[in-house]
Amino acid sequence: MSDDFKPIKPSILPGFMELLPEEQILFNQMKNTIEKIYQESGFAPIQTPLIEKEEILLAKAGGETEKQIYRVESDSKNMMLRFDLTVPLARYVAQYFPSLQFPFRRYQIEKVFRGERNQRGRYREFYQSDIDIIGHNELSPLYDAEIPSIIYRIFSALGFSDFKIHMNNRKLLNGFFEAIGIQDKVSVLQTLDKIDKIGWPATEKMLQDQGLSQSQIEQVYTLTQISGTQEEVLGRLSALDYENETWLTGLSELKGLHETIQDFQVPLTHYQLDLKITRGLDYYTGTVYETFLTGYESLGSVCSGGRYDNLAGFYTKEKLPGVGISIGLTRLFFQLNEMGFFKDRFKRYSNVLILPMDASQIQGAIQLTAALREAHISSEVFLDEAKFKKKLNYANKLNIPYVIILGEEEIKTQIYTLKNMEEGTQESLSLTALINFLRIHI
């Protein structure tokens, strides 16, 4: 290229997340921790294409979703990038129905795309991390209690000691609306979902605008204010004495959830029955979940989901009830990172850097690296000619915890000096001792 060639300014589109390697390592650790717990809980992985047919993705969508869609074109037409993992799951289960075993327990951790308004921490390409348990015709409500046990294990494993899973039941809410004579249940549900964000006075105003009477509003207020221990909440709900079947079923499911969740070893301190949790989507029909990290309330719910009656009605006549949750990984990572959660956790995959003093130690340095890798100890060798200070600086900048400097003496004696870069200590070790030492200390 000629000297007056002007490079194109390297940049990415606004609203897309891109990390430096040391941040990417942390992101991957978070993702792998979650995946490991899915696997330990007997969920199988699936992946679906990022591009799907328009007729599939838009079978249900509309309104906001449709406006946010990324359309794709090549020689083919009517293609789109998926905007969630639920629609592809529904299509997948309907498509491979005869090959799947039910209950079908699947996890999927992949990217989805939404043309969201450009806003700090809101990304247009982001990871969702979903699990669902899907039955054929029936799915025991006991599974509703398994889901929070997985949420509990995930956030514990991610390093949070203090968080709470909030739960409610849509049948209970619908039974309540029925009992007090509310017609437009969905609108009221969506309003209630905002109480914690907008406060009661604004909620009351919205309910008035939606045509609720003062008496109805008072009963809504009473319901959403119910709080206390799980037993207290259940006691107060029973005392309300509504008698329609939907209410009674909801109440009984909520009681069952509370009993079974303890068998799944979720501590009483980490969940609560919360009548204000509704999950606005009309999709849910039973238990609903939201998860809040104590000290990080501004993040909102970091893991949400619920029970639905029928996953894939748009693609099959088979009845597929299920229960599932989703974590928005990209946003969660961004926010935790901003709040300093990962401070001091930065690390590099490479645990050992081998530095030959000069060219005559290169062969020995390469052989030592090969021996460490053979022992599955992550290691690298610096092979460029450079001032020694520059080489050490490389180890420092990358937070490589151990360095072995190879001089004439080390090559001759085959005794290696392992420097701990953080503590400044060092050990003199034979190859076998070196491998054993590193296996224990890394």
Add this chain to the structure above:
Amino acid sequence: MSDDFKPIKPSILPGFMELLPEEQILFNQMKNTIEKIYQESGFAPIQTPLIEKEEILLAKAGGETEKQIYRVESDSKNMMLRFDLTVPLARYVAQYFPSLQFPFRRYQIEKVFRGERNQRGRYREFYQSDIDIIGHNELSPLYDAEIPSIIYRIFSALGFSDFKIHMNNRKLLNGFFEAIGIQDKVSVLQTLDKIDKIGWPATEKMLQDQGLSQSQIEQVYTLTQISGTQEEVLGRLSALDYENETWLTGLSELKGLHETIQDFQVPLTHYQLDLKITRGLDYYTGTVYETFLTGYESLGSVCSGGRYDNLAGFYTKEKLPGVGISIGLTRLFFQLNEMGFFKDRFKRYSNVLILPMDASQIQGAIQLTAALREAHISSEVFLDEAKFKKKLNYANKLNIPYVIILGEEEIKTQIYTLKNMEEGTQESLSLTALINFLRIHI
């Protein structure tokens, strides 16, 4: 939905790969094996957005690439899906140059998109698995010998004992073309690249059409027929006695590669110097690699790459020489799967299925599952009401290796019977003994 509602037929676009969960597990195992070796070799992960600016992706592209591109539209314009991981890497290194340490060792295993002609085993959305080592201004040729050691470790770890890394040097080839007076080096390179596929007579014809004289063609033939052990090939090349600097540099690099690669512990049986390997892309400037699995030659090269002088000239004035390789994971998996490579390897993440005999053992079954998961043993509990035969069938279909059936007796005694589903054997164990047994046997 009303009874006369007609579901949309669930399907994906042609040319996209989608796997059943048991195949996805195998795919993920293959991907994780490769990633682990990248990490052990001190490469750091990066991920880049799937959607990039048109001006970035098309800075160099043209011809075939441009025709295969997927364009993306939302409220923004001029967006595309990436067609490889090299262009995004170049953009990334140019963009974050001041924050990176050199040599910059990165790996990236992500999906790319190409609107390829629809053909069995050719996918339009596929994983590439890339590593590169990138220097600033300089990068020691010793790194060219590290790359094959990583290829060697990968295919060994994937379970292949017999494969060969073929290597050549573009400087050697260019020096040769110079010596025998060939002008259009790139066209001839691309023709030579096809010898093994189309045979010599067809190659000869193409070289004639490209205007080579009979004498030039004979010299080309002589060069590409050089074979034997690495020492023999190097000896025959030295005997050719060309004297231009490009040739001599290439020959010296090839000799150095042969020496250093052995320090990296690649056995002589697993690589060869092959003058027919050229890698048609004009991008490469030194060492080039291709990898062939013995017994699977119809796959072509399963891992290819090489050395280049400057990665990111379109986006920065910094000189960034590097060396790297790429594996097309999706196609490789498809082909190996078709050829039966994964036969009998199918497995399920869940290792233990717990079956309560009837409703009164459900609580105990849930508690046992929770205890196993706490011990990081992947397990699940069957909670739906179903005939016992159906429950056992679930374990069989999913290849779950161990089943624990919980009856009254087991709950009372807290002694569990662990059934090995494959061998038909069983053990009676307390919870602690059960966990220890499974830790050893899974």
